[in-house]
Amino acid sequence: MAQSVLLTGAAGRVGQAILGGLADDHEWRLMDRDPPTDDQPGEFVIGDITDEETVREAMEGIDVVVHLAGDPRPEAPWDSVLTNNIDGTQTVFEAAADAGVEKVAFASSNHAVGAYETDERTPEMYRSDDDYLLDGSELARPGNLYGVSKAAGESLGRYYHDEYGLSVVCVRIGNLTKGHPPIDYERGQAMWLSYRDCAHLFDRCIQADYGYEIVYGISDNDRKYYSIDRAREVLGYEPRDNSAEHADDDSV
Ligand SMILES: NC(=O)C1=CN([C@@H]2O[C@H](COP(=O)(O)OP(=O)(O)OC[C@H]3O[C@@H](n4cnc5c(N)ncnc54)[C@H](O)[C@@H]3O)[C@@H](O)[C@H]2O)C=CC1
Ligand SMILES: O=C1O[C@H](COP(=O)(O)O)[C@@H](O)[C@H](O)[C@H]1O
Numbered sequence: 001m002a003q004s005v006l007l008t009g010a011a012g013r014v015g016q017a018i019l020g021g022l023a024d025d026h027e028w029r030l031m032d033r034d035p036p037t038d039d040q041p042g043e044f045v046i047g048d049i050t051d052e053e054t055v056r057e058a059m060e061g062i063d064v065v066v067h068l069a070g071d072p073r074p075e076a077p078w079d080s081v082l083t084n085n086i087d088g089t090q091t092v093f094e095a096a097a098d099a100g101v102e103k104v105a106f107a108s109s110n111h112a113v114g115a116y117e118t119d120e121r122t123p124e125m126y127r128s129d130d131d132y133l134l135d136g137s138e139l140a141r142p143g144n145l146y147g148v149s150k151a152a153g154e155s156l157g158r159y160y161h162d163e164y165g166l167s168v169v170c171v172r173i174g175n176l177t178k179g180h181p182p183i184d185y186e187r188g189q190a191m192w193l194s195y196r197d198c199a200h201l202f203d204r205c206i207q208a209d210y211g212y213e214i215v216y217g218i219s220d221n222d223r224k225y226y227s228i229d230r231a232r233e234v235l236g237y238e239p240r241d242n243s244a245e246h247a248d249d250d251s252v
Contacts, residue, residue, distance in 0.1 A: 002026050003206050006058055006101075008049055008092060009068030011036055014107060014176055014198065018066065021199025026206060031058050032069065049088035052095070059099035064206045067092050068107040074114075076146045085149035086156075093156050097164035105205035106157050108170040108214070110191055110226070112150040114143030117187075126186040128222040128244070135227040136172070136214040154214060161212040169205050169235070173198075174218035174226065181221075181243035190223040194241035204235035219243065 003026050009015050010030035019028070019041060028042030031054075035046050047054035049069045059065070069092075070085040089106070096104050113134055117125065125132040140151035150172075157168035174191025175182055176198055182188030193201075197219045213234050216226035222244035231237035 001207065003063040004061055005029070005206055006031060006062045006065045007068065008032070008065070009070065009107070010040070010044070012068060012072070014068050014173065017176060017178075017195040017198040018202045021196055022203055025203065029058060029062065031055075049092055050083060052091055055091050055095045056098070059095045059101060062096075062099065062101050063103070065092065065096050065101055065104045066107075066202055066205065067104055070107070070149070071146070072109075074111050074144050074146050076149075078145050081146055081149035085146070086152045089153045090156055093160040093166070097160050097166055101166065103167040103169070103206070103210075104157065104160070105202060106153050106168065106170045108154050108172045109147065109150040110172055110174050110216075111144060111147035112140045112142055112154065112172055113138065114147050115141040117143070123186055125225045126190045126223060128224075130225070132225050133227050134216070134225060136216060136230050158212055167210055167212075169210055169213045169215060171201065171205065171215055171217040171231075172226070174216065180246050180249055186223070189243040190221060190225055191218045192221055192241075192243040193217050194219050194239075197239040197241050200239070201231065201235070201237050204231075204237050208235045210234050 005026045008031045011032040011034045023041040031045040033048045045058045071080045124130045142148045154170045160166045161168045175188040176193045181192040215231040219241040220239040
């Protein structure tokens with residue numbers, strides 16, 4: 001069923017992957033601090049997610065928030081992730097709760113659990129014959145300050161679910177790459193998320209019923225160390241891509 005969706009960070013890669021698959025499926029209000037470069041569906045709000053008033057106005061009449069806006073760089077410095085990823089995310093959750101929004105899907109990251117990739121486990125855990133698997137029930141274990149900010153976002157989601165009754169799903173997105181898995185990069189191939197699986201996964205986040213969830217956002221790769229069972233069970237995620245099917249592509 002079509003929902004009224006606020007998509008923050010709409011001008012970025014994940015936002016464009018989602019809109020590429022779902023432009024006609026929902027009523028979109030897009031928000032980004034950068035203006036769109038070409039035609040986009042619905043209305044576009046140019047603004048910063050740390051600006052409470054703009055975020056409150058953007059939230060009016062919204063059923064579901066897909067919150068992507070933030071600094072996506074694994075090497076991002078603390079001042080940037082503190083402002084954009086932690087303060088900005090708190091502003092979005094608070095405004096969503098106040099506006100009576102039903103659900104928030106939060107773009108978390110593989111980097112929230114990056115420190116499980118110890119020297120002893122890698123590179124074997126990136127390969128299909130290794131059975132090491134994270135399933136979303138494990139504690140966050142960030143390997144950088146960006147990952148800390150994503151773990152903080154997951155915690156904010158837990159708080160706004162428990163205290164305000166918001167339905168929250170935190171999607172620990174793997175490596176979104178258009179057209180094919182990352183080249184010559186075993187880790188990236190194990191956590192590849194194709195554009196069409198990305199759009200489908202966030203559609204399920206918009207439409208499914210849940211309380212508070214942490215799921216992994218990757219395609220159905222033969223190589224994987226993140227389970228997608230929870231995304232299948234709770235959201236009805238049915239990925240169609242697999243990085244192994246590109247094994248004959250040059251260097252993949
Ligand atoms: N691309 C990937 O493979 C992955 C992405 N993610 C997360 O998904 C989200 C989107 O990532 P990408 O699309 O790759 O990044 P991107 O940099 O392409 O897009 C992010 C968008 O957010 C906007 N933005 C940033 N800070 C903002 C603020 N304070 N107010 C308003 N807009 C702001 C930017 O202008 C940009 O258009 C991020 O939160 C990132 O951490 C997580 C894991 C993997
Ligand atoms: O969270 C993110 O993760 C992906 C994959 O991480 P990488 O360190 O293997 O590149 C990254 O490409 C993306 O920029 C980031 O937001």
